[in-house]
């Protein structure tokens with residue numbers, strides 16, 4: 001096989017990790033843990049190298065540089081933990097195309113993406129059907145507009161169930177995330193009408209009920225970024241914890257306070273604490289965070305749409321010299337920076353786009369070091 005670096009007009013572009021055969025199995029397991037391995041294709045051996053095809057949308061969301069850094073960090077961490085000797089940290093991410101890889105099902109079935117491309121190219125172009133979908137455990141959530149007939153939507157659901165590996169149920173986003181609990185309406189399209197699933201990311205597991213709580217697999221990279229920053233003496237306050245993905249990602253900290261107003265989220269959080277053996281570290285609190293009185297040195301504010309209403313509360317919760325990870329929706333990250341500067345003495349440690357939110361808006365994260373939470377307080 002020749003690995004084409006050039007983009008081809010007739011073929012779907014794929015990204016792949018190229019590594020030497022010795023390190024291949026180690027990297028394969030990491031990619032599986034991160035839901036990054038594209039199971040539609042077989043791995044490819046060539047010369048002394050292994051090529052592992054990646055889920056392209058995931059890479060688009062996180063960016064290639066971030067992917068490389070995160071993989072490097074995870075490899076270093078796993079090596080320390082398991083004394084796994086990976087010869088050299090040698091791997092690269094290459095751009096190739098799907099014809100370089102053999103389909104994994106051997107049945108000459110198209111992938112669901114091929115199916116969409118072949119049958120719904122107009123709808124993909126005009127945005128009535130999105131190419132991207134979320135896989136949470138064994139549940140798939142498609143993005144299909146109301147303008148597509150119900151009958152057609154059900155047909156697409158059945159196709160998704162048939163063509164996407166290991167799927168138990170297919171739903172469609174019926175609304176944006178909304179309300180205080182940030183939960184979206186879903187329409188059932190195929191498979192079991194059961195919305196509870198077990199999801200895996202960054203080496204931990206989570207029960208998620210996609211109809212009752214907020215959850216986004218597209219934040220797994222961001223959670224990994226936070227995971228790398230946590231120190232063993234940290235006391236974390238996860239102000240809007242949901243089922244606990246950030247709290248659990250912070251498992252190397254000394255103590256984690258996890259707060260949410262949604263009783264269903266806290267119920268699942270409790271299950272997730274047990275599932276990950278973190279009973280002695282994570283303390284769940286079913287409450288409006290505005291009524292909670294605690295102190296921590298690392299505060300996580302993952303309520304991007306309304307976070308600006310909770311800055312004063314976060315400044316009450318943070319210790320002097322602590323860090324606030326502030327998520328916000330907007331067109332310009334300076335809105336968030338100026339807001340904090342008007343309320344306290346702080347510096348920006350890092351800021352980046354986490355994902356796109358609407359055609360002109362993004363979800364940004366800003367990591368602030370809070371030198372004096374009370375200065376400028378009104």
Ligand SMILES: C[S@@+](CC[C@H](N)C(=O)[O-])C[C@H]1O[C@@H](n2cnc3c(N)ncnc32)[C@H](O)[C@@H]1O
Nearest residue numbers: 180181214215240241242260261262288289302
């Ligand atoms: C965007 S979700 C994030 C959940 C979780 N951090 C995650 O990444 O999956 C925001 C969460 O904040 C919770 N929430 C909203 N207002 C709240 C408040 N005043 N106090 C505590 N939790 C709140 C919602 O119930 C929801 O679970």
